[in-house]
Amino acid sequence: MRWPVFKGNVAVCIPEAEEKAMFKYILEHTTHPGDRPDLLEMTDEDLVPLGKFILGTPDYNFFIGPGFLQSGKEVSALGSSFEKCLLHLFRITGIKPMCYGGEPLELIGSFSVSYRTSEGIIFFFKISADSAEAMVKGFSSIRDFLAAYEDGLLGGISDEINRTFALGDRVYYFERTESAWRVVDPLGVIGERQHQKHKKTRVDERLSKPEILICEDDLSKNFIFGNNWILKFDGLHSSMGRPNDVSIYSNICDRNLAEARLLYKRIVLPRYNECQSPFPDREKQKLYIDYFEFITASIIFSFTAIEAMVNTIIPWDFVLSVKDGKAHDKQFVERNYTLTEKLNKILFKLLSTPRPQKEVWWGDFKTLQELRDQTVHTKQSDSEDRYSRLLSKDVFRVIGCYRKIISHYGSYLRMNRPDLLNCFPYGFGADGISVDLVSAETYSKIYKDMHNPFMGGNDGFS
Template sequence: MAKKKINYVTKESSTGANYIMAFRPEDYDIFEYRINKPIAVKDPNDTSEFDMHFIVQETDEIKINSKHKLEYFIPNNIALLLSISDKALNRGLQIYKIYLNPDKPENDITKYIKDEQVGFLKEKSRHYCDYIEEIETAIVFAYTAVEAFANISIPDNYIYKSAEKDGILYEKKAIERWTSLAEKVSVILPEIYDVKSIKSKSFYNHFKLLEEYRNAIIHQKSVERADFFKLYFKGNINEICKSSESVIRFFYDAHKESNRINPLWPWLIGNEKDFPIIYDDLSNIQRKD
């Protein structure tokens, strides 16, 4: 039997959005890592040997004016944050490689005569500032991606007893506001996802540095001047920024094994066919081929 693709569903969702559908999971080809994952909808009444179900991709729209609207697949916030961080990191590393790398002869100030050195330093200072802008963008958005992931992972009815704060009980909103991200990642999320400690992973130390660097950016003190900029020139800045995806993947892989994929999680490279699953009666869905 030939498989038949479904182009779209005419039935609207509760938000007024339409659904774009593929007939089988293998028919779905990912075209953009920054949008929400599609959802596999299975009919609990379907007992056929083919295990027929749909992959559903939801759309939304923005009303631009009285005549026009913008329709789109819904972006995934965590994926956008990771994408912003990754692009900024790549731009920053490219700036360093071309203009700042001291191993390149053309970046050696001693090769210039004294009268040329001031102009050379002016040019290098501009590249220095460009590099810092990109790296700080990468740091802040990488950290924010993990923070967003941690917060959506906490169930609404979850209660956390903090050992660090004399056994104070925290509900979800209080956890989001008053608990450090390191505590969420190292204590709360392992409990929620029922996994072993993340602290034993090599990338966790890089994540701790990511949090340290981010806090230095957001909570700057006048006495520090700009000395923390110098940390961005260490050889591990790539691993520090990339630790955000490593943290998310750690919990993603652990949770995936129990087939409980959160539809709010981002796409990750290598997990293109991991779809969240819901069960719903599909008999009354109107389809256009």
């Protein structure tokens, strides 16, 4: 996008000659000379921001300066002469039929508003509406938003901008939510669009999330491919999607926990309400043993799912400085830190979380850890006590805390380290995805390699 030079408080570029002539006529008959915008001649290349995130040009393209915001602070939505002019214009030429296959689908109009701040960045708004009144209301809401921004009433917008990708023209896109305007991250929009397409065709939710590549010079160039690997065994090999360890372990836990719960309801719960012999018969003893198998597997894999989650989201370039001047990298942390230390030291720093000891699930986690340690490091001296604890009603709540813990860290990862979303499992509240932005040269090379017909088959990309 090229920011135009104009003398007044507002300027407009209308690509269609007929609509431009109509706009001139309406201006002459509805506004004072001092209120009229400059009419600009601009090419599509000048109008459209870099990167092709926005394709095509709207019917009307407005550029407004600080003076327009000053003059508009005390007017109502349709109170200014300029907005009355827009209302006339949009009623006559702004609403057009949208067609598909030669058949009109709906009447709709569109326009864009661009504003350059004192920092030299450009805010880009695009409005589509089905009535002239709605279009003018949209224009007014943009004006009010920009006035509030310049008055320092929207401090959070600057934080959003700092977190959002922009190309060399420094254009930031905005969209209207139910209550306010918000910054749009083009990488996030493209990534989510590709991700939704992938979800419709993915093999299984237990697989790792796919990878998405976007060309940094042309955002319309992007593609998605599965996180695949080749498993080699006994002189054979299988090319398939890469499982997510957390998903595998949590699924094993949940399946065994469901079986344990059914047996618990059948053989244990009735004893709380009925007078039964403390000496179960042979058949019931067999069911008790089945229950112990299922509940033991649940304990082991619920704890393992938590540990897999922690190890998975620690990035490969992570380094923790310690007091003796040494540095502990990812591999050292994985092998030498306990899970409690990883939660209290590593994720505390990596995700900017509160101390885990303050969370409501901490007590259940420590009980789960104790049961798991007693199970994995079996000692005959405490076996009777351990099996007794497995029959307590609380054991199901204790095992279930693993889902609360993983979801807890997923929420902080989503807020503070969205770049790590791809390693996080589905089903724990952080199902989003991050994208990789690459140079045009790198994009072209990877795209050609991935779409090489001699690779054979789909191989999981789309």
